[in-house]
Amino acid sequence: MxxxxxxxxxxxxxxxxxxxxxxxxxxxxxxxxxxxxxxxxxxxxxxxxxxxxxxxxxxxxxxxxxxxxxxxxxxxxxxxxxxPVNLDSSLPSSDPLSNSNTVDRKVVVRDEEGHEIVETGNSTVPTFPRTLSIPSASTSTDPFAPGLSADATSATDYTLVGLGLRTVTFVGIQVYVVGYYVATADIAALQNALTKKINPIATTLVPGERDQLRTALLDPVAGEQTWDDLLASGIPARSAFRVVPVRDTDFHHLRDGFVRAIQARAPTLGGPGADDEVFGEAMRQFRAIFNRGSVPKRKELLLLRDEKGRLNVEYDDGAGKKKGKSARQSIGAVDDERVSRALWLNWLAGKKVASEPARQSIVEGIMEFVERPVGTVAAQVV
Known part of the structure; x- marks a missing residue:
């Protein structure tokens, strides 16, 4: 239930x-x-x-x-x-304290003897001296040995501005390393002239103004005109190009290249034309200087320009190194300043230069000069 x-x-x-x-x-x-x-x-x-x-x-x-x-x-x-390290990147480029336009510096080291040297980047000629001490020259009194004779009682110090490698043909065959030196005592005049070109009332250039000067010096037309005016007016008064071959060559080969460079710029040098008798005689003298034999690699050829534009050519075959002294010998001179001016322009400016790396390095060296107050560079060179 x-x-x-x-x-x-x-x-x-x-x-x-x-x-x-x-x-x-x-x-x-x-x-x-x-x-x-x-x-x-x-x-x-x-x-x-x-x-x-x-x-x-x-x-x-x-x-x-x-x-x-x-x-x-x-x-x-x-x-x-x-x-590059830039501690003041917040500052405008025109500010004097700005480091936004800092350029690469040449690396300066010392050799075993304590001399300051600059690396070239070439294995055959690895270094160049930062400074040169060249005995002052006086006019030779021997009519059968035209040129300049060294005065052992005094010497002039030269400071390296820039250097570079000369190459030829499309495959880049290396020929020589060339360095541009300015008499240390004449750097102030070069500083002042280039600074006044950008800013007439300045004694040093700020980064923005240095950019203007760099652009002007690298411009084919403006750069050549600037250097032509400076050299014609004797600025810098004393300068030199140091040429060191990186391969065995000869004086005739170097002469042919130099002569072509001079003749290419002769019509723009002012004064009498390139066909006048004075200039023609100067070119014959220049060719006669290089009427010599071979130039082995690592041997020094020095082209000197004095305050009057006179060109003096010295050659060091290295024979004096064993005795601990330089064996530079004057092998000839040319009085016409147009010859040295055209030869200088071959490396310094123009649409086509003998060594573009050398021209770039020289311009950057100039930038290091004009960023300092006029007259202070020579005091910093020991």
Whole structure:
């Protein structure tokens, strides 16, 4: 009796039917009494496959992003490390304290004897002296030996401004290393002239003004006009080009290159034309100086220009090094200043120069001069 009452009080199971699409309508479907049969294996497999695919995509995306970030960071770091140190980058370029236009300095080291030398970047002629001490010259009294004779009682100190390598042909055959020297006592006049060219009331140039001067000196027309005016007016009064071959050559080969350079610039030198008798005689004298034999590599050829524009050529065959002294000998001179001026322009300025690296180095050396007050460079050269 009690059992029947308890059974009557229990709720009847709810008949939950899952709708099932038929051709015309939904028909309820009796659910299975076993839960496992209600699982959709295909749906679970699809979801698992989607999860694994998304996981792989996420991991590969993170890997690629990490590699790209690492490469980009390394690239930016290398760029920053390659930049010159600039403590005043927040200052405008026209500010005197700005270092935004700092140029690369020539590396000055000392040799075993304590002399200051500058590296050339060439293995055959690895260094050039930073300063030269050249005995003063006086006119020779021997009519059969025209030229200049060295005065052993006095000497003139010259300071290196810039240097570079001379190459020829499209394959870049190396010929010689050339360096431009200015008498240390005459640097102040060169400083003053170039400074006044940019700023007539200044004694030194700020970075923005140095950029203007650099652009003018590197310009083919303006640069040649600037140097031509300076040399014609005797600025600098005394200067020299030191030529050291990096391969065995001869005087005739050097002469031919120098003569072509002089003749190319002769029409622009002013005064009588290149065909006048005085200039023609000067060129004959110049050719006669180089009527000699071979010039072995590492031997020094010195071209000197004095305050009157006179050209003196000295040659050191190295014979005096064993005795601990220089063996430079004057091998000839030319009085016409147009010859030395045209030869100087061959390295200093113009559309085509004998050595573009030398011209660039000389201009940067000039920038080091004009960034200091006029007259202070000579005091800093020991």
């Amino acid at each position: 009690l059992r029947n009452v308890a059974l009557r009080r229990l709720p009847r199971p709810v008949d939950v039917r899952i709708p099932r699409r038929t051709f015309l309508s939904f028909r309820p479907e009796r659910p299975s009494s076993r839960p496992v049969e209600n699982l959709n294996i295909r749906e679970l497999a699809r979801r698992s496959e989607d999860y694994q695919r998304n996981r792989r995509i996420f991991l590969w995306s993170g890997t690629v992003a990490g590699i790209v970030s690492f490469v980009y960071t390394a690239y930016k770091l290398q760029q920053e490390l390659s930049k």
